[in-house]
Amino acid sequence: MTAAVDLRGVTKSFGAHRVLDDVDLELAEGTVTVVLGPSGSGKSTLLRTINHLEKIDRGQVRVNGTLIGYRRVGDRLHELPERDILRQRSRIGFVFQQFNLFPHLTVLENVVEAPVSAQHRKRSEVEVEARTLLERVGLADKAAAYPRQLSGGQQQRVAIARALALQPDVILFDEPTSALDPELVGEVLAVIKELARDGATLVVVTHEVGFAREVADTVVFLDGGRVVEQGPPEQVIDHPTHERTRAFLDRVL
Amino acid sequence: MPSLSTVRRSAPPTTTASPSSSAPPAAEPTRPPAASISATSAASEPAAHSVPLSGGGAVLTVVPRRNRWTWVGVAGVGLLVAMFVNGLVTNPGWDWPTFGRYFATETVVRALGTTIQLTVLGTVAGFALGLVLAAMRLSSNAFLRTVAWAYIWAFRSIPLIVQLLFWFNIAYLYQTISVGVPFGPSFASVETNDLLGALGAAVLGLALHQAAYAAEIIRGGILSVDEGQREAASALGIPRRRQLTRIVLPQAMRSILPNAANEVISLFKGTSIVSVLAIPELFYQVQVIYGRNSRVVPLLLVATVWYIILTTLLSIGQYYVERHFARGSARSLPPTPLQRLRARWAGIATQAARRPEAVGR
Numbered sequence A: 001m002t003a004a005v006d007l008r009g010v011t012k013s014f015g016a017h018r019v020l021d022d023v024d025l026e027l028a029e030g031t032v033t034v035v036l037g038p039s040g041s042g043k044s045t046l047l048r049t050i051n052h053l054e055k056i057d058r059g060q061v062r063v064n065g066t067l068i069g070y071r072r073v074g075d076r077l078h079e080l081p082e083r084d085i086l087r088q089r090s091r092i093g094f095v096f097q098q099f100n101l102f103p104h105l106t107v108l109e110n111v112v113e114a115p116v117s118a119q120h121r122k123r124s125e126v127e128v129e130a131r132t133l134l135e136r137v138g139l140a141d142k143a144a145a146y147p148r149q150l151s152g153g154q155q156q157r158v159a160i161a162r163a164l165a166l167q168p169d170v171i172l173f174d175e176p177t178s179a180l181d182p183e184l185v186g187e188v189l190a191v192i193k194e195l196a197r198d199g200a201t202l203v204v205v206t207h208e209v210g211f212a213r214e215v216a217d218t219v220v221f222l223d224g225g226r227v228v229e230q231g232p233p234e235q236v237i238d239h240p241t242h243e244r245t246r247a248f249l250d251r252v253l
Numbered sequence B: 001m002p003s004l005s006t007v008r009r010s011a012p013p014t015t016t017a018s019p020s021s022s023a024p025p026a027a028e029p030t031r032p033p034a035a036s037i038s039a040t041s042a043a044s045e046p047a048a049h050s051v052p053l054s055g056g057g058a059v060l061t062v063v064p065r066r067n068r069w070t071w072v073g074v075a076g077v078g079l080l081v082a083m084f085v086n087g088l089v090t091n092p093g094w095d096w097p098t099f100g101r102y103f104a105t106e107t108v109v110r111a112l113g114t115t116i117q118l119t120v121l122g123t124v125a126g127f128a129l130g131l132v133l134a135a136m137r138l139s140s141n142a143f144l145r146t147v148a149w150a151y152i153w154a155f156r157s158i159p160l161i162v163q164l165l166f167w168f169n170i171a172y173l174y175q176t177i178s179v180g181v182p183f184g185p186s187f188a189s190v191e192t193n194d195l196l197g198a199l200g201a202a203v204l205g206l207a208l209h210q211a212a213y214a215a216e217i218i219r220g221g222i223l224s225v226d227e228g229q230r231e232a233a234s235a236l237g238i239p240r241r242r243q244l245t246r247i248v249l250p251q252a253m254r255s256i257l258p259n260a261a262n263e264v265i266s267l268f269k270g271t272s273i274v275s276v277l278a279i280p281e282l283f284y285q286v287q288v289i290y291g292r293n294s295r296v297v298p299l300l301l302v303a304t305v306w307y308i309i310l311t312t313l314l315s316i317g318q319y320y321v322e323r324h325f326a327r328g329s330a331r332s333l334p335p336t337p338l339q340r341l342r343a344r345w346a347g348i349a350t351q352a353a354r355r356p357e358a359v360g361r
């Protein structure tokens, strides 16, 4: 079986600063992967390379076997035209720390936009589906509201529904609860947990170690752009073998 | 709090008309607030502008703060306005009968039509080209960026009147215009003067001039939209053009519109420059008329009043268009003046309906 997400030797620098250093990761379909690591360790950059929001210098990224962002000719990779990259992205959900909902569109319009314009599906069909999704994240009554009329937790749940509407192969979350008040974190994590139960493939960057322990199949610990340690949560979180992992966990726990 | 709201206890209806600004801020410092709250009864008629608040089970009436100096200012400015209006009415120099005779004559109205036509064409073509230029300036291609920058630099540097005269005399440089292969054979050619009459030259000049300014306004608007919006649209796989038209531009419109409205209004008045090309637009036409009858002031007044009327209509249009693009920007939009008027009217009506009942008590 091909892995849902497959990273081989991914390397990325900003100027002289190497942010990702030869990262290998293989995530099976239907699994939840939580990425932990100190600030500046390259977690966001790693996530953004998976849907080519960030170009890589070396290595390759595959989602369900498809090479992302490039076409292989011999042993060279040529960057794809933007429209092809956009098409690939519409199969990869991304949930931002700052939600990034479209403030001038209603909640329903936010969810419906991409399936219609990126996947050319019928609007009426997508709308029915979008309402079901909003119900699933507990916001059936907010379809006509504008994002600024919602709380942070509600906005992030809309953002999750918006990502789900594309029926993605994998959903990437970049610190989905970091911009939220503590009492709103739970409602967003609950939605993510339910997606995990339903067998979606998820990659979650978070500082919520409790969530990682409860939901993750695999925990990846990143430091200085390298994967220091990876494995099931009871191993990485409870019995870390590396000094740096231990030091990080001591600080956040 | 006591300085902001004056608690009125069973006040007689006569005092409601004039809010007593001389009342000491803290009405009854010795009494606990709860006691004074309960004193407000339904019998005391709230003034039209006051909002009843319910607190602690009883109703508190809020009286907005008034500034004495505002009233002094109002009186001073009011006096000046009255003097000006008096001059307008009584000074025979304005010659209102002549104004009345020419205001809506056929030649003036037709000239006004030409002015509007120039404005509309200049705006539409100018902003269409401006959008293209803005996109070029934001492009990742250095050549496109440079060309757009140079265009804007050139057309902002040349005075509009010089540019107009240049287009008017273009036939002096190019007698015919040909369609064909660049540097190769041509398939068809026309006389420049047939293709580009005076009106054509005017529209071209206005549009090219407008485009340079429109480009900068649009570019500024696009830059004002949060980068996260483009990134989210891009992460969702929304096609490039759709990102611009559906996500970025509607949000950019909020900062584009006030500046664009300024541009349209100044273009509308700027069409008077076109009179140098002897095009019968509004300003040219009144000049022709006062050249004949030498009644300069009332005819300038005719043009002025038309410019004011149309600018007013444009401003009203601007208000509603801006409101449309403000969707979702605030938790709820403020009411339009019309809605406010209606609400106030409804308020007066219900108060009037309630009055006999209050008297009967």
Ligand SMILES: Nc1ncnc2c1ncn2[C@@H]1O[C@H](COP(=O)(O)OP(=O)(O)OP(=O)(O)O)[C@@H](O)[C@H]1O
Residues within 6 Å of the ligand: A014, A019, A037, A038, A039, A040, A041, A042, A043, A044, A045, A046
């Ligand atoms: N566009 C950029 N240009 C230059 N440097 C960048 C850019 N984006 C990220 N970096 C640098 O790359 C490093 C990794 O950034 P990244 O955002 O991936 O960290 P992170 O692990 O997500 O941190 P955090 O937990 O604070 O979100 C940081 O040192 C950052 O300064």
Ligand SMILES: [Mg+2]
Residues within 6 Å of the ligand: A043, A044, A045, A174, A175
């Ligand atoms: Mg980050």
